[in-house]
Amino acid sequence: MITLTICNHKGGTGKTTTAIHIAAALGLSGHRVLVIDLDPQGFLTRVMGVPEPPEEHSVLALFDPARSLREVRRHTVGGFDLLPSSTAMTRVMRQLNRPTDVLWAKEALEQSGLDYDVVLFDTAAAITVYSLNALVASQHVLVPVTPEYQPVLGAEQTAQTVQLVREKLNPTLFPPLFLFTQVDARKRAHQLYRRYMRRRYGDRVLEAVIRTSASLARSYEDGSTVFTREPYSRGARDYANVTDELMRRILQDREAGAVPNWSAPAPPLQEMRP
Numbered sequence: 001m002i003t004l005t006i007c008n009h010k011g012g013t014g015k016t017t018t019a020i021h022i023a024a025a026l027g028l029s030g031h032r033v034l035v036i037d038l039d040p041q042g043f044l045t046r047v048m049g050v051p052e053p054p055e056e057h058s059v060l061a062l063f064d065p066a067r068s069l070r071e072v073r074r075h076t077v078g079g080f081d082l083l084p085s086s087t088a089m090t091r092v093m094r095q096l097n098r099p100t101d102v103l104w105a106k107e108a109l110e111q112s113g114l115d116y117d118v119v120l121f122d123t124a125a126a127i128t129v130y131s132l133n134a135l136v137a138s139q140h141v142l143v144p145v146t147p148e149y150q151p152v153l154g155a156e157q158t159a160q161t162v163q164l165v166r167e168k169l170n171p172t173l174f175p176p177l178f179l180f181t182q183v184d185a186r187k188r189a190h191q192l193y194r195r196y197m198r199r200r201y202g203d204r205v206l207e208a209v210i211r212t213s214a215s216l217a218r219s220y221e222d223g224s225t226v227f228t229r230e231p232y233s234r235g236a237r238d239y240a241n242v243t244d245e246l247m248r249r250i251l252q253d254r255e256a257g258a259v260p261n262w263s264a265p266a267p268p269l270q271e272m273r274p
């Protein structure tokens with residue numbers, strides 16, 4: 001089972017759009033995929049047309065030792081299964097303050113015996129107990145990053161967090177992969193930040209990118225994806241290509257065997273502003 005967290009500490013970098021469309025692309029190619037919406041804002045749950053669930057049938061079940069993930073209602077939408085977010089996550093977060101509270105998702109997933117091909121976590125743009133749960137339960141991390149100052153800074157800070165989680169909590173974490181989103185090749189700054197990230201992270205930056213696209217900018221809240229709405233659009237083609245490359249890269253990492261003893265480059269460079 002491949003476990004993948006999608007995160008960037010900066011907001012609006014395309015995390016949720018990426019989670020939905022990678023899950024949908026994998027679903028289309030016959031993979032069994034579970035998406036776990038660990039963002040208390042629940043945008044992914046909402047755009048997939050899933051109404052607010054009872055707490056016990058939401059991601060909060062992961063944090064309840066009395067419940068097995070197997071008994072929790074999962075929604076099949078857009079070609080994948082979804083464990084929906086809950087607005088009660090914000091309240092429950094205040095109770096999740098023990099050091100061991102970062103382990104819930106990993107344990108719940110392991111104990112469930114569920115055998116999806118891919119489990120994908122969408123996270124909020126912040127380091128919370130929920131995003132740490134996702135990183136502890138995952139072996140792979142994808143950082144969507146718009147090639148602009150703040151998202152790039154967020155991606156670099158995220159790489160530092162992932163390294164820390166690997167050192168302290170989850171030695172099975174591979175170094176993060178980066179995906180450029182909302183790319184506009186005509187913008188000089190976009191070209192500069194793409195080069196900057198390549199210089200810093202080399203081939204951990206995916207070759208395939210997601211360009212800005214009107215088909216991805218619209219949200220319908222009806223459970224559709226760009227693959228069902230506009231299968232020949234730029235957005236559909238980009239996410240199909242990115243999913244292919246991502247899976248290839250993840251399989252390469254896994255075939256290489258043990259997780260390398262990696263560390264993220266030193267904190268962001270002064271000269272990163274073009």
Ligand SMILES: Nc1ncnc2c1ncn2[C@@H]1O[C@H](COP(=O)(O)OP(=O)(O)OP(=O)(O)O)[C@@H](O)[C@H]1O
Nearest residue numbers: 011012013014015016017125182211212213216217
């Ligand atoms: N390639 C794209 N082209 C155009 N618009 C996009 C693209 N990707 C995402 N968007 C739009 O940008 C906005 C932010 O995207 P999204 O919600 O996926 O980001 P996010 O990182 O999950 O945000 P948050 O940090 O708030 O969770 C959304 O309105 C989305 O529809």
Ligand SMILES: [Mg+2]
Nearest residue numbers: 015016039043
């Ligand atoms: Mg989001």
